Amino acid sequence: MVQSIVLSGLAVGCIYALIGITYNVMFSASRVFSFTAGALGMLGGVLGALFIDRLGMPVALGFPLALLGGVALGIITELIAVRPVLKSLDQHLYVLSTLALALMLQQFTAIEWGTDARPFPRLFDLPRGGFDQQFWLPMLACAAVIVGLELLYRHTLIGRAFQAIAEDTYAARALGLPERSLRMASYALAGAIGALAGFAGGEMLLAFFGNAPLLTFYGFVPVALGGMGSNRGAVVAGLLLGLFQQAANFLVGGIFASVAVFTVFIIVLLARPEGLAGAALQRRV
Amino acid sequence: MQMPAAGLHPGRVNVLGSMSTIGALPLLALFAFGVALPLFGGGYWGVIATRACVYWVLVSGLNLVVGFAGQIAIGWVALLTLGAYTASVLVAGNAAPQLPAYLALAIAGVVGAVFGLIVGLPALRLRTFYFAITTLGFATIVTQVALAWQSVTGGGVGVAGPVFPPPFSSEWGFYYFCFGFAAICTWMTGNVAASRFGRALTAIRDAEVAAEASGISKPALLVTVFLFSGAVAGIAGGLFATLQSYITPDAFTLDLSVLFFIAILIGGRSSILGPLLGTILLTVLPEFAAPLVAWSTFLYAALLLVIVLAIPGGIAELLDFKNRRPLASDRAIVPRPELLPRLLGTPADAGALTLEQVALSFGGVHAIDGLDLEIRPSQVHGLIGPNGSGKTTTLNVISGYYAQHRGAVRLNGMALPVFARERRAHLRIARTFQTPRVVGSASVLQNVMIGGTIDGKGTFVESLLSLPRHRRDEAKLRDTAMLALTAVGLERLAAVRADRLQHSELRFIEIARALMLRPAYLLLDEPAAGLSGEEIKRLGTFLLAIAAAGTGVLVVEHHPDLIFDICHHVTVLNLGKKLAAGTPAEIRSHREVVNAYLGG
Amino acid sequence: MPISAAEPLLEVAGLSTGYGKIGVLRGVDLTVGAAEVVALLGPNGAGKTTLLRAVSGLLPWSGRVRFAGRDLAGLGPRETAQAGLVHVIEGHRVFTQLAVHDNLLLAGYDLPRGERAARVEEVFVLFPEIAAKRHERAAALSGGQQQILAVAQGLVRRPRLLMLDEPSAGLSPVLVDRVLIVAQRLREAGTAVLLVEQLIEKALALADRIYALARGSIVLEAKAGEPDLPARLEQAYMATAPRAS
Known part of the structure; x- marks a missing residue:
C-alpha cells in the first residue's frame, strides 16, 4: 500500500512539476503567468487519446502530433493573449486574456470531445501492475524535460538568450536580441512541455476537459511554493505536493486532502508571497 | 481662455x-x-x-x-x-x-x-x-x-x-x-x-x-x-x-463563475449599470439562440478576450459619450493662490517635522546615512542632489514606504510609526508622486475627492443605505474638492475623465488631492518634471502661497531654477549625506555643491 | 579633430520623446561625426539617458534621426545595432547568471557562428582582464569589470558609433580611467563615441566636442578645448544669468 501511495504520489507530482515548468518557461520570457498552462496539460491527454485511440494512429505518430498541438497552442497563447497586452500599462490584463483563452480551449474541448472523462490508451503493450507505465511515464517525461532544459540552457545560444531575457529583458533588448521571436519560441517550448505532461500522465488523469482547471491550480502550487521562475523549486515542490496529496487522500480521505492542500498553499503564500525560495520587493514609489 | x-x-x-x-x-x-x-x-x-x-x-x-x-x-x-x-x-x-x-x-x-x-x-x-x-x-x-x-x-x-x-x-x-x-x-x-x-x-x-x-x-x-x-x-x-x-x-x-465575472468586465469597471446589463445579457442570450447554449461559455470567454484586447472599458465606456467630446487644446493652468486660505483654513501649529540621524541601506549600499533635517511650517524646503543621493528615499522614509534602520522621523517631537503609510494622512502629512498616480477612469473631481476620504464621518453601512450623514459627507467633500480644483485652476475639467488630461494637469490634480487633507506638511516628489518653463513658474508661485497659508512644503527636485526661486531653505544631499544646507544664495555659491551637482 | 559637416555620421534633428504622457526631450538637435568623440553632459533628470534610448530605438520618438545616411525612423534596437549604432546602457547591466564568454556571444546573436566566435576572441584581446575570467559567471566580476564587459558586448558588433551611458557611474577613479581609455582607443580605431558622463573633467579631457542638455533641450554646444567651459556649463545647468563673483 505504501508503495502504491509513493508511486502514484511521485507520478502525480511529476505531472504537477511539469505544469509548473510550463508556467515558468512562459513566465521567464514574458513575466506573465498564463492560465493556459493547465489547458495545455489537459489537451496533451485529449489529443493523445484522439490521435491514438480514436484515429488509430501509432504512438510514434500520435505522440509527436500531440506535442505539436501543444506547440501550436503555445504560439497562439503568445500571439493573441500575451503580446497584445504586454504593451499595456494595466498589468493585470494578461490575467484576463489568458483566462479567456484557457476557458475557450476548455469549452471547445468539452463540446468537441465531450464532457465525460475518457480512457487514455496504454502506450506500451506491457503487463499491468507494480511499477506500471502509468507511473513511470510521467517520471520519465519529467526527467527528460529537466535534462533537456538543462542541455538547452547550458549548451545552446538560444538557451542562453532565454536566460538573458529572463534575467533582464531591457538589457537583452538593448543588446539587439530578437526579444519577440525568443518570447514566441519560449511559448512554443512551454506548449510542448505542457502537452507532454498531459500525454505522459494521460493514463492517470484520463482524457478529460475538466483537468484544465485542476492542473491550472495544482500546477501553480509548485510554482508558488518553489519560487517563480525556478524549475528546480517547481520539481521539488511538485513531488512533495503529489506525495502529500496521495498520502492525505489515503489516510484522511479526498475532501480533507483537497482542503489540506489548499490550506497549506494559502498559508505558505500568505507567509511568503514570493515563494519559499527567494524574495524580491519591488519599488513601488 | x-x-x-x-x-x-x-x-x-x-x-x-x-x-x-x-x-x-x-x-x-x-x-x-x-x-x-x-x-x-x-x-x-x-x-x-x-x-x-x-x-x-x-x-x-x-x-x-x-x-x-x-x-x-x-x-x-x-x-x-x-x-x-x-x-x-x-x-x-x-x-x-x-x-x-x-x-x-x-x-x-x-x-x-x-x-x-x-x-x-x-x-x-x-x-x-x-x-x-x-x-x-x-x-x-x-x-x-x-x-x-x-x-x-x-x-x-x-x-x-x-x-x-x-x-x-x-x-x-x-x-x-x-x-x-x-x-x-x-x-x-x-x-x-x-x-x-x-x-x-x-x-x-x-x-x-x-x-x-x-x-x-x-x-x-x-x-x-x-x-x-x-x-x-x-x-x-x-x-x-x-x-x-x-x-x-x-x-x-x-462556468457559472465565469458568467458572473465576465458580466462585470463586459459591463465595465466602476459601473453599476454596465454589469447589470451584462448580467441580463448573459442570462438571456442563450435563450434566444438555443443551438448556441452549449457554446455559451465559449462565447463568453471569446467575448472577454475581445473586450480585454479591444475595449478594456466595457459597455460603460462605450456608452460614455460625454467623454468623447474633444477638450480645448489651448488650455492653460492658471492657479488661484488667493483661494488657498479658504481651502486650507488656519492650520494649528503642527510643530516641526524632523529627521534625526536617519540611516537606511539597501543591500549594503547606504541610501541615507545619518541624515538630520528639519522642515518647519510656512516654509518651502528644497531637497536636491545628484541621482542616487537619497532624495526620494528620504521622502519615502518620511511617508512610510521605507523603514529607517536607525534614527527617527518626528512630527512635533512625536516619532512617526514606521511603515504605517495611511497614518501619515491622519497626521496631515500629504504627498505627491514622481509619476502622477490618479484613477484614470474617474472624473477629475472624483480624483480630488479621494484626497478627502478620511474627513468623511459616515460608516460603510450609512453609505449603503444613503443615510443623512453619508449625504452630508458627500456634499461637503464635493464642495471642498471643487474649491481645491478651482485653486489649482482646473475647475473647468472637473467632469472630465482624468486619463484624458495632459501630464502637467495631472501634476496639479495631485496637488489638489493632497490639499484636500489641509496638510500641515506637503511633500512633493519632482513636481516640475515634465512641466514647461511657464508652468514651473506658476507651480513655484503656488507652492509659495501654500507655504504662506501655513503648510510646510518639502520639494524634491532636479530643476535648480524652481528650487532657487522659491525655497526658504535648501538641503543638498550627496551619497546619502547632507553636503550643505542653507539659503538658496548660500547654496548657489557653495563650491562643493556646485561640484557635486555638476559632477566636476 | 575636423568634423565633416556635410555628412555627419549621426544627425539628430528636432527630436522629441518621453515616457507616456511625460515629455522629456523637446526638439533636440545633435550631430556626431565619423571617429569623433562627443560628450553629452547635463544635470541629472535633464534627459541624457532618454536621448540615447530614443536614438537606439528603445523609446519611440518624433523628429528626424539619420545614421550613416540612413533614416532610423521606426527602427528598434535590433535594427539600429545591425546598422552599426550600438548603445551600451547605463548601470553595467550584464547577464550575471551567464558566463562572461556567453555574455559576449549573445551580443553577436545574429552573426554566423564562426564570425561570432572570432569577434569574441577579438574583443578578449582588447580586454585581457575579462578574458582571464571568460568562463566565470558575470556575477563574479567586479563592478568595473562588468562595465568593461558591457562595453565589450557593444564592440562585438564592430560599431561605427558606440553610445556609452555613464560608463563611470559607481566605479572607483582607477577603474573610471580604465573604462574611459577604451573610448580613446576606439576613436583611434575609427569608431565614433557618444558619451554620457557625469564627470565633467574626464569628459572634457576625452571629447572633441560637448553638448549640454538641461530641462529637455540642448543648452550649450562647444568644442572641448574652449576656454571657461566649466563656468559656462554651470550657467547653462542652473539657468542663471552670469553672476559677479
Whole structure:
C-alpha cells in the first residue's frame, strides 16, 4: 500500500512539476503567468487519446502530433493573449486574456470531445501492475524535460538568450536580441512541455476537459511554493505536493486532502508571497 | 481662455449630481420593466427573469470586488454553492433541526459573509494572478467537498432547495421576492459606488500608493467589501437553491463563475449599470439562440478576450459619450493662490517635522546615512542632489514606504510609526508622486475627492443605505474638492475623465488631492518634471502661497531654477549625506555643491 | 579633430520623446561625426539617458534621426545595432547568471557562428582582464569589470558609433580611467563615441566636442578645448544669468 501511495504520489507530482515548468518557461520570457498552462496539460491527454485511440494512429505518430498541438497552442497563447497586452500599462490584463483563452480551449474541448472523462490508451503493450507505465511515464517525461532544459540552457545560444531575457529583458533588448521571436519560441517550448505532461500522465488523469482547471491550480502550487521562475523549486515542490496529496487522500480521505492542500498553499503564500525560495520587493514609489 | 470671475461659487456646480441623474434613468426604466414583467411574459420567461435577478444579487456584490476594487476573483461560484447548501441543508434538517426558510436564508447570508472574508483575505497580500488562482482553487475545493460530504449535502444525489411560504411560493411571487433583493442590491451598491468608499475602492485598484497617501486603509476597506459581497452571494445561493428546487454539485460549475465575472468586465469597471446589463445579457442570450447554449461559455470567454484586447472599458465606456467630446487644446493652468486660505483654513501649529540621524541601506549600499533635517511650517524646503543621493528615499522614509534602520522621523517631537503609510494622512502629512498616480477612469473631481476620504464621518453601512450623514459627507467633500480644483485652476475639467488630461494637469490634480487633507506638511516628489518653463513658474508661485497659508512644503527636485526661486531653505544631499544646507544664495555659491551637482 | 559637416555620421534633428504622457526631450538637435568623440553632459533628470534610448530605438520618438545616411525612423534596437549604432546602457547591466564568454556571444546573436566566435576572441584581446575570467559567471566580476564587459558586448558588433551611458557611474577613479581609455582607443580605431558622463573633467579631457542638455533641450554646444567651459556649463545647468563673483 505504501508503495502504491509513493508511486502514484511521485507520478502525480511529476505531472504537477511539469505544469509548473510550463508556467515558468512562459513566465521567464514574458513575466506573465498564463492560465493556459493547465489547458495545455489537459489537451496533451485529449489529443493523445484522439490521435491514438480514436484515429488509430501509432504512438510514434500520435505522440509527436500531440506535442505539436501543444506547440501550436503555445504560439497562439503568445500571439493573441500575451503580446497584445504586454504593451499595456494595466498589468493585470494578461490575467484576463489568458483566462479567456484557457476557458475557450476548455469549452471547445468539452463540446468537441465531450464532457465525460475518457480512457487514455496504454502506450506500451506491457503487463499491468507494480511499477506500471502509468507511473513511470510521467517520471520519465519529467526527467527528460529537466535534462533537456538543462542541455538547452547550458549548451545552446538560444538557451542562453532565454536566460538573458529572463534575467533582464531591457538589457537583452538593448543588446539587439530578437526579444519577440525568443518570447514566441519560449511559448512554443512551454506548449510542448505542457502537452507532454498531459500525454505522459494521460493514463492517470484520463482524457478529460475538466483537468484544465485542476492542473491550472495544482500546477501553480509548485510554482508558488518553489519560487517563480525556478524549475528546480517547481520539481521539488511538485513531488512533495503529489506525495502529500496521495498520502492525505489515503489516510484522511479526498475532501480533507483537497482542503489540506489548499490550506497549506494559502498559508505558505500568505507567509511568503514570493515563494519559499527567494524574495524580491519591488519599488513601488 | 477667460479667467472666471473671482466671486464664482465653484462649489455649487453639482457635476456629479447631474451625472447620477442621467445614470439613474436606465436603472429606473429597468426597474419599471421588472415590476411590470408579469404583464408581458409567460411562465418560462418568469424563470429566466428570476434567474437574472438571483445572479444579479451575487454579481452586484462581486462588482464591488472586481469592478471597483479590481481584485480578480474568478471563483465566486464557491460562495453561491455555500449559500445554496447552507439554506437547503438547514431547511431540510440534514445536519441540525429544521429551520424556517427565511431564517435559513439569513444564515446563508452570514455564512456567505464569513467565507467571503476567508476567500478574500489573501487579496490583502497577494496580487492579481495569485489571488485569481486562490479563488479558483477555493471554488474547486468547495465543489469537491459538496460531492464528498454525503451525509450532509447528499453528495451526487443532492438535496432539495428551500421553499418559501406564500406569498412567495408561487412562481411570480418568488420572482418578486428575488426582484426585491435585486433592486435593493442595485440601490445599495449604487450608493456605495457614489460614496467615498466607492472612490476609495477605485483608488486602491488604480492608484494604490495614492490611496495610502490619502489615508485609505486597504485592509479595512477590503474586509468590509468582502463581507458585503460574501453576504449577498450567500443570499443569492439560497435563492438559487429555491429556483433550482433541487441542487447537486453539478449545478455549480466554474462556468457559472465565469458568467458572473465576465458580466462585470463586459459591463465595465466602476459601473453599476454596465454589469447589470451584462448580467441580463448573459442570462438571456442563450435563450434566444438555443443551438448556441452549449457554446455559451465559449462565447463568453471569446467575448472577454475581445473586450480585454479591444475595449478594456466595457459597455460603460462605450456608452460614455460625454467623454468623447474633444477638450480645448489651448488650455492653460492658471492657479488661484488667493483661494488657498479658504481651502486650507488656519492650520494649528503642527510643530516641526524632523529627521534625526536617519540611516537606511539597501543591500549594503547606504541610501541615507545619518541624515538630520528639519522642515518647519510656512516654509518651502528644497531637497536636491545628484541621482542616487537619497532624495526620494528620504521622502519615502518620511511617508512610510521605507523603514529607517536607525534614527527617527518626528512630527512635533512625536516619532512617526514606521511603515504605517495611511497614518501619515491622519497626521496631515500629504504627498505627491514622481509619476502622477490618479484613477484614470474617474472624473477629475472624483480624483480630488479621494484626497478627502478620511474627513468623511459616515460608516460603510450609512453609505449603503444613503443615510443623512453619508449625504452630508458627500456634499461637503464635493464642495471642498471643487474649491481645491478651482485653486489649482482646473475647475473647468472637473467632469472630465482624468486619463484624458495632459501630464502637467495631472501634476496639479495631485496637488489638489493632497490639499484636500489641509496638510500641515506637503511633500512633493519632482513636481516640475515634465512641466514647461511657464508652468514651473506658476507651480513655484503656488507652492509659495501654500507655504504662506501655513503648510510646510518639502520639494524634491532636479530643476535648480524652481528650487532657487522659491525655497526658504535648501538641503543638498550627496551619497546619502547632507553636503550643505542653507539659503538658496548660500547654496548657489557653495563650491562643493556646485561640484557635486555638476559632477566636476 | 575636423568634423565633416556635410555628412555627419549621426544627425539628430528636432527630436522629441518621453515616457507616456511625460515629455522629456523637446526638439533636440545633435550631430556626431565619423571617429569623433562627443560628450553629452547635463544635470541629472535633464534627459541624457532618454536621448540615447530614443536614438537606439528603445523609446519611440518624433523628429528626424539619420545614421550613416540612413533614416532610423521606426527602427528598434535590433535594427539600429545591425546598422552599426550600438548603445551600451547605463548601470553595467550584464547577464550575471551567464558566463562572461556567453555574455559576449549573445551580443553577436545574429552573426554566423564562426564570425561570432572570432569577434569574441577579438574583443578578449582588447580586454585581457575579462578574458582571464571568460568562463566565470558575470556575477563574479567586479563592478568595473562588468562595465568593461558591457562595453565589450557593444564592440562585438564592430560599431561605427558606440553610445556609452555613464560608463563611470559607481566605479572607483582607477577603474573610471580604465573604462574611459577604451573610448580613446576606439576613436583611434575609427569608431565614433557618444558619451554620457557625469564627470565633467574626464569628459572634457576625452571629447572633441560637448553638448549640454538641461530641462529637455540642448543648452550649450562647444568644442572641448574652449576656454571657461566649466563656468559656462554651470550657467547653462542652473539657468542663471552670469553672476559677479
